[in-house]
Amino acid sequence: MKLQEYRSREILARHGVPVLDGEIATTADEARVAAERIGGPVVVKAQVLVGGRGKAGGVKLAETPDEAAARAGEILGMTIKGVTVRTVLVAAAADIAHEYYLGLILDRGGQAITIIASADGGVEIEETARTNPAAILRLPLHPLIGLQQHQVRRVAFFLGLPVELRKAFGTTLDGLYATFVDADADLAEVNPLVITADGRLVALDAKIVLDDSALFRHPDLEALRDLAEEEPSEVAAREAGINFIKLDGSIGCMVNGAGLAMTTMDLVKLAGGEPANFLDIGGGAKADRVAAAFRIILDDPNVRAILVNIFGGITRGDEVARGIVEARATLSRQVPMVVRIIGTNAAEAAEILLAARLITADSLDDAAAKAVAAARETQA
Numbered sequence: 001m002k003l004q005e006y007r008s009r010e011i012l013a014r015h016g017v018p019v020l021d022g023e024i025a026t027t028a029d030e031a032r033v034a035a036e037r038i039g040g041p042v043v044v045k046a047q048v049l050v051g052g053r054g055k056a057g058g059v060k061l062a063e064t065p066d067e068a069a070a071r072a073g074e075i076l077g078m079t080i081k082g083v084t085v086r087t088v089l090v091a092a093a094a095d096i097a098h099e100y101y102l103g104l105i106l107d108r109g110g111q112a113i114t115i116i117a118s119a120d121g122g123v124e125i126e127e128t129a130r131t132n133p134a135a136i137l138r139l140p141l142h143p144l145i146g147l148q149q150h151q152v153r154r155v156a157f158f159l160g161l162p163v164e165l166r167k168a169f170g171t172t173l174d175g176l177y178a179t180f181v182d183a184d185a186d187l188a189e190v191n192p193l194v195i196t197a198d199g200r201l202v203a204l205d206a207k208i209v210l211d212d213s214a215l216f217r218h219p220d221l222e223a224l225r226d227l228a229e230e231e232p233s234e235v236a237a238r239e240a241g242i243n244f245i246k247l248d249g250s251i252g253c254m255v256n257g258a259g260l261a262m263t264t265m266d267l268v269k270l271a272g273g274e275p276a277n278f279l280d281i282g283g284g285a286k287a288d289r290v291a292a293a294f295r296i297i298l299d300d301p302n303v304r305a306i307l308v309n310i311f312g313g314i315t316r317g318d319e320v321a322r323g324i325v326e327a328r329a330t331l332s333r334q335v336p337m338v339v340r341i342i343g344t345n346a347a348e349a350a351e352i353l354l355a356a357r358l359i360t361a362d363s364l365d366d367a368a369a370k371a372v373a374a375a376r377e378t379q380a
Helices: 005-014 028-038 065-075 125-131 149-159 163-182 212-217 232-240 258-270 287-298 317-328 346-355 364-379
Strands: 022-025 042-046 059-062 088-092 096-107 112-118 136-140 185-196 201-203 206-210 243-246 251-255 277-280 305-312 337-343
Touching: 005 022, 005 088, 005 163, 005 185, 005 206, 022 028, 028 042, 028 065, 028 088, 042 065, 059 065, 065 088, 096 125, 096 163, 112 125, 112 149, 112 163, 125 136, 136 149, 149 163, 163 185, 163 201, 206 212, 232 243, 232 287, 251 258, 251 287, 251 364, 258 277, 258 305, 258 364, 277 287, 287 305, 287 317, 305 317, 305 364, 317 337, 317 346, 337 346, 337 364
Parallel strands: 251 277, 251 305, 305 337
Antiparallel strands: 022 088, 042 059, 042 088, 096 112, 096 185, 112 136, 185 201, 185 206, 243 277
């Protein structure tokens, strides 16, 4: 779960990370009032959960409150990477002497929280990694010991920070680490972290990505979710208790079990198709749950066929087959459907599916090939 910049700034500030004054606005008049309260030059920044705001014209400087209102009027309502800007952050502008990148990520490969730091801030860290990897420090932290002061000093030395700012940097990195751990985050970054012309260390931009699986421990953070910017199908899936991620292909996938779902997607690609989603329906696929999954899949107009791959362990295959048939009858849009059910009562399931004139398959390779072929016929 991604947090908007202004939310991330608020959380970091609570943990001692220095940020400049700022207020959100949803209208040009609100932006003018915010600029008046802040005083002096401000920056007006689009609040959207996508990158590239600056390049798209979503970040603008303003010298006066009236100018802030004008800049907000230009930004509000604009579209950045398909997302409409509904809110702007009006924050005090800074006279920047130097920019740095500072972040913490959960490195699953290294099984550790890892500090990422670079003296080349203000640009996407991925671009720095591509063009100048030596400019990036990756420092894994011990999972039981956590951040130590010698590591803070190592990062400060790598960045080449002035001696007089080392203490302030320690406070900043300590606060970033505390935020990461307390919030169960996957990512917490400041880009840029700047030295201002008057010698202060300030976080100008902030980004926090939370671990969805840990949100049950953080109802306060869950409440910060911006549903207006989330994929509607993913919102519907979460409400239905279905694990779903939208992709760009034309083969809708409904599978029970995350590992089996990943395998199904791989075999769709091997057969020459592209999966339209990851969907793990979980156990006990009853008709109402199956119907919800189908509706979520078919909300994507790119879906031309659906591949259902169910392993019947505790779940009986014939019950799943009846659920599929009942659910399919409720759908407003029909596309070819290939169903593979193996395991408990698979033979009975096959009879039910054949009676309903659904396409069946004995193997997953066969099912993937049939789904890809059906999607191509539909597109033709």
